[in-house]
Amino acid sequence: MRIELQKRARVSTLFSVLSPLLALALTLLFGAIMFWLLGKNPVSALYSFFIEPLLEVWSLHELAIKAAPLILIAVGLSVCYRSNNWNIGAEGQFTIGAITGSILPVLYPAWHSPMILPLMLILGMLGGALYAGIPALLKTRFNTNEILTSLMLVYIAQLYLDWLVRGPWRDPQGNNFPITKTFQIEAVVPEILSSSGRAHWAFIFAIVAAVALWFMMRFMLKGFEVSVLGQSERAGRFAGFSARRMVWFSMLLSGALAGLAGISEVSGSIGHLQPIISPGYGFTAIIVAFLGRLNPLGIIASGLVLALTYLGGEAAQLSIGISDKVSRVFQGLLLFFVLSCDTLIHYRIRLIFSGMKTGEVKG
Amino acid sequence: MTLSEGPAAVPLLSVRGLTKLFGSFAACNAIDLDIAPGEIRALLGENGAGKSTLVKMLFGVLQPSAGEMLWEGSPVTIGSPGEARRLGIGMVFQHFSLFEALTVAENIALSLDPKISLARISDEAASLSKAYGLPLDPKAHVADLSVGERQRIEIVRALLQNPKLIILDEPTSVLTPQEADRLFETLFKLKAEGRSVLYISHRLEEVRRICDRATVLRHGKVTGACDPKHETPASLARMMVGSDVAEVHRDAGTALGDIRIEVRNLSVPARTPFAVSLKNIAMNVRAGEVLAIAGVAGNGQGELFDVLSGEYPVAEDEAIRIRGKAVGRTGINGRRLLGAGFVPEERHGHAAVSAMALSDNLLLARSQSDRKAFLSGGAFSVIRFDAIRSATRRICEAMDVRKSGEDPQAGSLSGGNLQKFIVGRELDRQPSVLVVNQPTWGVDAGAASRIRQALIDLAKSGSAVVVISQDLDEIFEVATNIAVISEGRLSEPHPAGTLTLERIGLLMGGVHESHSVPEAAHAH
Amino acid sequence: MFEAILLTVITASTPLVLAALGELVTERSGVLNLGVEGMMIMGAVCAFVAAQLTGSPYAGILAGILGGGIFSLLFGFLTLTLVANQVATGLALTILGLGLSGQIGEAFVGQPGIKLQPIVFPLLSDIPFFGRVLFSQDLIFYLSVALVIGIHWFLFKSRTGLKLRAIGDSHSSAHALGINVIRTRYLAVMFGGACAGLAGAQLSLVYTPQWVENMSAGRGWIALALVVFASWRPWRILAGGYLFGAVGIGQLHAQILAQNLGIVIPSQFLSALPYAATIVVLIIISHNRRTTLINTPASLGKPFVPDR
Secondary structure, three states: OEEEEEEOOOOOHHHHHHHHHHHHHHHHHHHHHHHHHOOOOHHHHHHHHHHHHHOOHHHHHHHHHHHHHHHHHHHHHHHHHHOOOOOOOHHHHHHHHHHHHOHHHHHOOOOOOOOHHHHHHHHHHHHHHHHHHHHHHHHHHHOOOHHHHHHHHHHHHHHHHHHHHHOOOOOOOOOOOOOOOOOOHHHOOOEOOOOOOOOEOHHHHHHHHHHHHHHHHHHEHHHHHHHHHHHOHHHHHHOOOOHHHHHHHHHHHHHHHHHHHHHHHHHHHHOOOOOOOOOOHHHHHHHHHHHOOOOHHHHHHHHHHHHHHHHHHHHHHHHHOOOOOHHHHHHHHHHHHHHHHHHHHHEEEEEEEOOOEEEEEEO | OOOOOOOOOOOOEEEEEEEEEEOOEEEEEEEEEEEOOOOEEEEEEOOOOOHHHHHHHHOOOOOOOEEEEEEOOEEEOOOOHHHHHHHOEEEEOOOOOOOOOOEHHHHHHOOOOOOOOHHHHHHHHHHHHHHOOOOOOOOOEHHHOOHHHHHHHHHHHHHOOOOOEEEEEOHHHHOOHHHHHHHHHHHHHHHHOOOEEEEEEOOHHHHHHHOOEEEEEEOOEEEEEEOHHHOOHHHHHHHHHOOOOOOOOOOOOOOOOOEEEEEEEEEEOOOOOOOOOEEEEEEEEEOOOEEEEEOOOOOOHHHHHHHHHOOOOOOOHHHEEEOOEEOOOOOHHHHHHOOEEEEOOOOEOOOEOOOOEHHHHHHHHHOOOOHHHHEEOHHHOEEOHHHHHHHHHHHHHHHOOOOOOOOOEHHHOOHHHHHHHHHHHHHOOOOOEEEEEOOOOOOOHHHHHHHHHHHHHHHHOOOEEEEEEOOHHHHHHHOOEEEEEEOOEEOOOEEHHHOOHHHHHHHHOOOOOOOOOHHHHHHO | OHHHHHHHHHHHHHHHHHHHHHHHHHHHOOOOOOOHHHHHHHHHHHHHHHHHHHOOHHHHHHHHHHHHHHHHHHHHHHHHHOOOOHHHHHHHHHHHHHHHHHHHHHHHOOOOOOOOOOEEOOOHHHOOOHHHHHHEEOHHHHHHHHHHHHHHHHHHHOHHHHHHHHHHHOHHHHHHOOOOHHHHHHHHHHHHHHHHHHHHHHHHHHHOOOOOOOOOOOHHHHHHHHHHHOOOOHHHHHHHHHHHHHHHHHHHHHHHHHHHHOOOOOHHHHHOHHHHHHHHHHHHHHHOHHHHHHHOOOOOOOOOOOOO
């Protein structure tokens, strides 16, 4: 038996919608098999992984907290990937954004002014954007592969943060823990509905960013430019668009959003800097971007789904004693299935059994 | 060598009811074909008639959906090119199946028995190429070779397997007339040895000249068989197209106006290792003139288009003037705003994005030149989809673009229809300057004649038109003046009536005339 | 002292050389697999677990090769059969590999590992200096050197290697000549996976014989950079691998040296050196677009769907 692809005459709208759902279903199926192999009851494991976290209000707040950085980073990445710029160093831009955004509260802990938070957010975005500007500069100036450079910069950013919080920025009153002083109250991103849970404004930023970028991609010439250059640089040049400027635009945009995610996370969820500030948001956001089919509105939904895998991992660890590493396996599987199912959008898949009999499987 | 010398009663290759379906589309529909030993058989047909699909099945690259093949009278299935070669079928592909990064010998080795050493292959290739008058250096890298030399590799590669049948797919479309003559001599030599040749072409003159019999395909079906020597080009064309093709009309002696495109001392270094550098190009194109630039593929046509269009501006601003304004450093949209329009050679991924709708592809070329009509919202540049769609409709009607649905993906259109849209997209603006590279490459006869007529009409209405083309028939059909590009050098233009095919052939082959001082070009 | 440093450099360089060699073969066939990091970490965990369960490091080596090779099939299926985007699929392979290896290895965290012992060549190892450095190493080191020679011969002397290069140059031409593009690419991807798996085995059996999550620490990515650095030539992989390895070891010694001299250089800065060095090397290499264009396999990363 072998598999043959046949190009569809036109893109299947049906499968554009179904593909992420199919991928989710397959991931759950494989997840069930994995739990069964680990000796757990698949049904109850999946329940505590994916349903339980949705049943309580405080938990929904946690979901929003986890989804916010994922969505913020992923909508930026979607613009990058649509324009064929492969920024995979969002984790580093997140980290640098967190650092530059924290300059004010760490160095001026006694400054109490309503100006401090907006300045922090701007500094965070600037930091993230500048850090993403390094691979952009190297790509446009030296033709260096942005995949490798942006990734190498992740390691460097993390080591830099580690040095800061163990060295110059360490809180002298912190019992030798590698953390900075806790941010003053004016430097903390406020909660949205403090009566019911911790969710803060980062989630609002994420929704605003997603809607704004959706509008750009859908209705504005800039979005058209992104799509054209992503599909064919040559056609883009014919249209008078500059691939070089697009490298800068997409990298700086995604870097700024990752930086905003970084400072919002540190300021809103953690309250100080520490060596580890992210459970891999920058990498998980890659999955979020693809699961959302690189569409900013789709990314809002997929960001919530991936946030759920984080929460579910924590929940399942407590309730049924499964390691939280399971959530990373889930995330990896999900990306695989998303990529496989996307084939159905452009191709019919035929299974050819030996003997020339042709059986059409899906659509 | 002695091949089967019996009477032609047993054909070398017989094809019965051969059919190839792509989905529900029949590229080949119940084709019958007999090839006798020692004959040169022509396979005629338009682009998209199914010629390439048929020969790919004969060579085992594609598998037929139905039908049978008989080789020397016994039924065979040809499952792969390897099996075809073992039977004695050799193939010279239209778009060469060569590897640029490898040497000539390595390229040949890839289709031979792996036990034969590279050294032996080099020797045999060298002696064979000498015997057939096809000089080749086995150690050269393909990337460094001209198109004609590349075709020689393909032919030598096919001959090394001592085939009984050689299939050539559109072999002369990339050759100068002189190179084509040399190829025909080789083919006659093969025929004299008792080998058969299946010769695929849409060039009627040469089919009449060298082929013993012709089989005509249309829409995947055999529509006729004849002795081409007893036919006229017009009668062959009617068999191919199914109806008379509108002839292209040109009024003689339209008065020429002011200079619209002026190129002086334009030299551009090669951008990539595989590109051609442009050397001291000079030309003037006046309102009402069609300047046709002939040349063999890969002699700088693409590079010339790139600098004329402004996709790759040049350092010297004065080197190019459009309507009197120096634009060397101006980008493509700046030149469009001066009233220029451009049609690149490659439809997919250059002139159009295949996966985008036609209306998007309209915006692609005209987002700045028609900014007021297609965009709103000031700095936000919000796209006015309704305006673009109605313009798309207008263009499709004007150029008779056949499509499925209101606004389909560019990639779903046939080559001819997409090209009509791409040309129509520029004509719709009534450009005062139009530069077109290979306007009818891979386009059916009906669309080709419509496009050529449109180019002539545009010039007649007072625009300056540059047509870069490899198709000499086309050049003579549309040109007011003809220049030839060879190795990045452009010859002086000659009035179309004063040039013979032979003279152009010599210029295409790189016989340069001494380049006079640029000022002298004003004389034309 | 110098000999000892050289020995550590060799140990640090071998996994880079191995993973890069495998990726070189994959890329020569026209496939860009960015999942080296994921295949490497899968190899590391499979090797460690198998060695712990059987008590034999050689079973570990085998498991590492199989682990990396089988894991790469996932990539092959998606990109070759389903023509998914190679860049995205490579990232997916890395993400899944890091997660899956963490899950598999969880029970083994903190266990003392079994170190692969050197194989000492009796006479050769007595040669002063070179004997100890080159002829009393472990099996994986010998394999890495043999692979450099073997892959060079395969690519440039054998007919199958010629076919592989031809596919990497133009898959449509190769298909028209009847070369089986998909099958060859599957084999090339699997070979790349097996090499990355072997590199991972070296990490968990030789370099630091234990299981630590994410222990590949970006080496897979550095190996990818190494392929570009070597402009797709096996011998240059060897040279480049040792250069990168030397930077990694050099920073360790620099830390000790600085400490002894009383100079304070933050350890994080030195740890960042290999990553920074990779970026610098990439800049130098890709700076010359001409040579990059000539050396890069022309169909690298492009999807291939044969028409039938």
